[in-house]
Amino acid sequence: MSAVSKGLKRRGRLLVQALRPPTSNAGSGTAAARRTRETGETDRYVAPHTPRLVESPVFILSPVRSGSTLLRVLLNSHSKIRAPHEMHLRTLHVHMDRDFTPDAMKELELDKSELEHLLWDRVLDLELKRSGKEIVVDKTPPNALIWPRLRRCWPQARYLFLLRHPEGVVTSLVNRRRKPDLAQIHAEVLRYAEKLEEARQTLPGHTVTYEQLTGEPEKATREICRFLGVEWEAGMLDYGRHDHGTFRPHMGDWSTTITSGKIQPARRVDHRPDLPPRLAEIAEAWGYQATTTV
Incomplete structure (x- = not known):
């Protein structure tokens, strides 16, 4: 077979491969995945950091509730x-x-993680441009669980650490769920608390508590504005006069407390739940007193 014939045959084979429908995830997977299963080898290429459209976004790191x-x-x-x-x-x-x-x-010095980082950054940039404002903030609570990834994506990100007494978090979750499993709730709250404490010990940022935010909102927001480098505005406290979009599940709190448009006092915890020892330890590190389970 001539070199020309071999070349045409190879070209045809590559064309068929390129046009072939994607392999189903339910099947045997890609060749790379098969190699990983068979040899234990993985592609360890890590792409370099690419420029960001939003260099210094702000992330609120907090437990749920x-x-x-x-x-x-x-x-x-x-x-x-x-x-x-x-x-x-x-x-x-x-x-x-x-x-x-x-x-x-890889030839473009990109990998899956960096491609996702570019996507995340583009979403923030689009939101910022649409708003016409200067600073963008993301308050998704599970961000606390992935803070190392956020730091990798945005080395110059800024962080607001929002704390609440774990007893209050546990009580809020118990009251919110139809059939609360206390052990499961303790585990969930501890998971967030552990990661949040890791972040506080590692990342630069400003700490504010739920109790300060509801008890002394002007003082708390003044300190936050100082940290973010903007002038405090009295209109921040009258948030009900502004459009904040839809309040609904999976996008934040949607209770009558938040939709009232006014800052409500923190709910009193009449029965203080006992906390597992490690959760009580973190509570005390955050400046709270706590009772522990035996």
Whole structure:
């Protein structure tokens, strides 16, 4: 067979491969995935950091049921701060559809993580441009669980650590669920608390508590504005006069407390639940007193 014939045959084979429909995830998977299962080898290429459109976004890191929606709407009421509903960036993924796609991206000095980072950054940039403001804030609570990824994506990001007494978080979750499993709730709250404490010990940022936010909102928001480098605005406290979008599940709190448009006092915990020892330890590290289970 001549060299020309071999070349045409190879070209035809590559063309068929390129036009072939993607392999179903339910099947045997890609060749790369099969190699990983068979040899234990993985592609360890890590793409370099690419420039960001939004260099210094702000992330509110907090447990669930800690007042992050209240903090969001207070910040969103500022003329220079855009704080939309929970964006769940961590759930936006890039899927490379062919065996050769990772190699193609590698030639561009990109990998799956960096492609996702570009997508996340574009979402924030689009939101900022649409708002006409200067600072964008994301308050999605599960961000606390992925803070190392956020730091990798945005080395110059800024962080607001929002704390609440774990007893209050536990009580809020118990009251919110139809058939609360206390052990499961303790585990959930501890997971957030552990990661949040890791972030506080590692990242630069400003700490505010739910109790401060509801008890002394002017003082708390003044300190936050100072940290973010903007002038405090009295209109932040009257957040009900501003448009904050829809309040609904998976986008933040949607209770009558938040939709009232007014800052409500923190709910009193009549029965203080006992906490597992490690959760009580973290509570005390945050400046709270706590009772522990035996």
